[in-house]
Amino acid sequence: MYRYDAYDQKLVDERVAQFRDQMRRHLAGELSDDEFRPVRLQNGLYIQRHAPMFRVSIPYGHLASRQLRKLAELARTYDKGYVHFTTRQNVQFNWSPLEVIPEMCAELAKVEMHSIQTSGNCIRNFTSDPFAGVAGDELIDPRPWAEILRQWATFHPEFAYLPRKFKIAVNGAKEDRAVIQVHDIGLDLKKNDAGEIGFRILVGGGLGRTPIIGREIESFIPWQHIITYCEAILRVYNRYGRRDNSFKARIKILVSALGIDEFRWQVREEWAHVKDGPNTLTVEEVHRVADFFEDPAYEALPADDVGYHHHIAEDLAFASWVKRNVRAHKKPGYASVVLSLKKPGVPPGDITSEQLELVADWADRFSFGEARVTHEQNLVFADVKKSELHTLWQLARKAGLATPNIGLLTDIICCPGGDFCSLANAKSIPIAAAIQERFDDLDYLHDVGDIEINISGCMNACGHHHVGHIGILGVDKNGEEWYQVTIGGSQGNNAAIGKVIGPSFARAEMPDVISELIETYIQERHEDELFIDTVRRIGLDPFKTRVYADRQPHRKVANV
């Protein structure tokens, strides 16, 4: 894991001092609400429905145990004893009073954490593969590159007042687990025929009110040039992105308006000037950073562990957890574990201080002191010995963190929605809860198999509803909360935007609607076919027909 040197630490400390002074001036009336706004946003501070919302950065989702403990302590001291992990691998506090935020920043700085650029119209946190470094299909470890780029983007003086926010994701595996196709820039590490490392670069992807899959701007840019190339993209965007309408200000709108070829031409024109400049990466710098991501001290273990297999055979509950929550590891005798933050009845992504502390203890005991956040809002231990899985499972189960539902219907991605967010059209957490309650039969869930349900409380799409196999979007009709349903969306290599199945539904209808979609799938599926594959094969119609059969398709207002 990356560790700060004196320079990293100084920058973060200087930021704390700067923000303290800004908060002081704001509270003293010197810095108006308008002028304070971008300042607080670039420190992760939103003003929300009930209280401020404070977002802390977790670069590419990596957390050390002492950082987990710090989050637990802050949640206990300044919040209501829990935090929320987000789809961008960050973490949010929901109830901290405005004036304590600089103090929280100071506490975070003690454990090499910060909230820098977690909001605002600037380059946001870099996201990546939660299984980086341990996945069998990894070609190149994305983390050193994400860290190098993170440093480049942090306090970049030219790109702090962009037309709109800017999100970059880095993938280094065969299967994309970082959703790079729906980011402003998606970076795909690869090797060319000569074996040299470089990046395929996508640009202009994004969700929100205009969901678009990113376009390829370059098929291979050698690693030395990745900063200068990104700089060229950002400069073109900063100069020519729309600023007249914030709904049309994302880079995707610029790329669509110009066309990818014209946009590429403009970027290359700019790049020609900055290429080979001082921002060209050096071997030394890449090595310095890459050193932090060397393998931990793995033990030489046999591939199979007898006790582990014994437990699987003896203990059905353990076996079902292993089936869903344990992943293969590149090293013999090791596995990666996903701790589910989707226990029915708990808002997706939420975790208490007590649980965070337990996770920290287990990280120390079982996984080299580290945990990771996934964009599906779960936690990962990357490096657990197979021989210790049963012990870990027993502990996690006691703490409510071993729901065996990873990738299943109840592993729902969900934004905070109307319960917390002032932009919401509708609540989202109760929808997730109702669906989880409806589908509480594990055997049935396992039979339905891999499926992703994503819920957003408005078209900003914080819950990634467009790329859910089933997407649920809160909409407002004459002041009432309704839900629009899409199917066929997906993330990963075959990323796709879901299609709307028809008129929206009242909240009370939602569990039935999901049941009917699932039943249609079960009826229509071929053997071993997943929900998304069935949708792709047979299209929307059978699903529509079933769902709207008992409903009046064109009703204006349904009786709830």
Added chain:
Amino acid sequence: MSKVIKNGRIVNDDWQILTVAEGEEAAALDVPAGRVIVPLATWLARRDELAARGDVGVWFAGNEGPEALADDIGHVAVIAVSFPKFVDGRGYSTAALLRTRYGYTGQLIAFGEVLRDQFNYLTRCGFDTLQPREGRYTDAQLDAAVASLADFTEPYQASVLHPQPLFRRVARVGVKA
């Protein structure tokens, strides 16, 4: 005469920035004697006359880029960049380009909605003169703001003020855990 921060010190600057009023032609602007800064359009229309004076500068609006002035960089007395809104970040790129691509080494003024919380980034992009709206800050506030120029002492990335990125400026030895 307005109070500005120039090269890190509070001074009075006597540059007069001319703007085009509604219905007025940029080319027909009445350019008084003395140190004046004219809109880009005025300069482009009356280049020879204004360049000959030696005391005329040019300012860019938010949507204007330095390309238009590429051949005249050596002939303008000063360049200024307008910030119509403080969240409009185009001027940062304009400054960076003037300094790094067009070789402009003279005085570079940021004016308009220029706030003290942006001073650090503005100077790193190459502005040496920061001119907040008249009356925006008290003298005491401006004094305090000068300190914010040094908010970040060793930034990571290359910029006009730090032409080399941190990884080329210093030897960074890891503190590997």
